[in-house]
Amino acid sequence: MALNLPGQLLVALRVRNEKAFFTILFEAYTDKLKAFVIKNFPNLSWRHLRPEDIVQEVWKKVCSRGLEQFSEAKIPTIESYLFTIARNKCLNYYKTDHPIEDLDVVKSLPSPENIDYSDDKPDLSNLLHQIPEIQKTIFEMTLDGYKIKEIAETLSMTESNIKYHLGEAKRKLRDLYCRGDSSS
Amino acid sequence: MQITFDDLLKYCFQELPYEQQKMVEHLIIFDDNYLDIIGGINRIKRELGSKEAVVRYFAQSKENLRQTLFEQTK
Numbered sequence: 001m002a003l004n005l006p007g008q009l010l011v012a013l014r015v016r017n018e019k020a021f022f023t024i025l026f027e028a029y030t031d032k033l034k035a036f037v038i039k040n041f042p043n044l045s046w047r048h049l050r051p052e053d054i055v056q057e058v059w060k061k062v063c064s065r066g067l068e069q070f071s072e073a074k075i076p077t078i079e080s081y082l083f084t085i086a087r088n089k090c091l092n093y094y095k096t097d098h099p100i101e102d103l104d105v106v107k108s109l110p111s112p113e114n115i116d117y118s119d120d121k122p123d124l125s126n127l128l129h130q131i132p133e134i135q136k137t138i139f140e141m142t143l144d145g146y147k148i149k150e151i152a153e154t155l156s157m158t159e160s161n162i163k164y165h166l167g168e169a170k171r172k173l174r175d176l177y178c179r180g181d182s183s184s
Numbered sequence: 185m186q187i188t189f190d191d192l193l194k195y196c197f198q199e200l201p202y203e204q205q206k207m208v209e210h211l212i213i214f215d216d217n218y219l220d221i222i223g224g225i226n227r228i229k230r231e232l233g234s235k236e237a238v239v240r241y242f243a244q245s246k247e248n249l250r251q252t253l254f255e256q257t258k
Contacts, residue, residue, distance in 0.1 A: 005186045026250070028186075028188070028189075030246045030249060031189040031242045031246060032189050032192070032221050034224070034242065034245060034246075035189075035192075035220075035221045035222075035223075035224030035225045035228070035242075036217060036220050036221050036224055037224070038224035038227055038228060039220040039221065039222075039224030039227060040220050040224075042227065051245075052245050052248060052249050052252075055249060056249055056252060056253065059249075059253060060253075063253075079217070080217070083217045123205070123206055123209060124209040124212065124213065127213075142219065142223055143212070143219065143222055143223055143226065144223065144226045144227075144230070145223040145224060145225075145226040145227025145228075145229075145230060146223075146227075170213070170219075173213050174213055174214060177210070177213050177214075
């Protein structure tokens with residue numbers, strides 16, 4: 001829990017130790033990337049692909065670009081960078097039989113260091129009780145790893161309806177969280 | 185403070201201390217990637233059942249991937 005990933009990466013970056021840099025990244029993100037792929041693309045196997053194959057593609061991409069691509073400024077966005085590569089790889093496999101080069105998009109996410117985890121913030125179960133029942137159900141099923149299509153079939157709703165309610169659930173949860181509202 | 189994969193696993197098996205649980209829930213609410221990661225772990229949990237089996241699954245696949253990468257770079 002005390003792992004300071006950005007700090008460790010910076011040290012490896014400064015001494016130009018590519019192997020150490022990659023090993024730290026590999027250990028920190030391989031499992032996360034795999035879980036991400038399993039959740040978002042559970043049907044990849046129909047193209048004879050396994051989640052490991054996508055994760056491997058991500059690491060190959062990182063290795064092929066070398067340490068030079070990572071400036072100090074990019075260290076905080078490495079996580080979103082890796083997930084973006086994984087998502088693009090999966091989408092490419094879905095779209096065509098031959099993956100195209102993925103987009104080099106780095107989107108910024110809030111840095112964990114800047115997040116307020118103080119005790120006055122409500123927990124998720126409290127917040128879920130404050131949104132409409134259908135949105136609560138859809139959010140909980142998403143958290144349980146069900147795909148949009150599976151949720152739609154279970155609840156006898158259209159996929160676009162599920163997406164709408166999931167989006168609304170996220171928006172309301174974020175609003176409630178920011179207001180620190182734990183009342184039921 | 186960095187949330188590790190072990191922390192996320194513990195969250196899925198309700199083994200995380202309250203403070204860290206709230207950190208993970210913050211990430212779930214504000215970062216779709218974490219919502220997807222937790223969903224991925226829970227999906228495997230549903231298929232395999234025990235925490236030991238889930239841990240073994242991810243450990244084994246990571247080892248396989250590491251071997252493959254090393255072989256490819258020889």
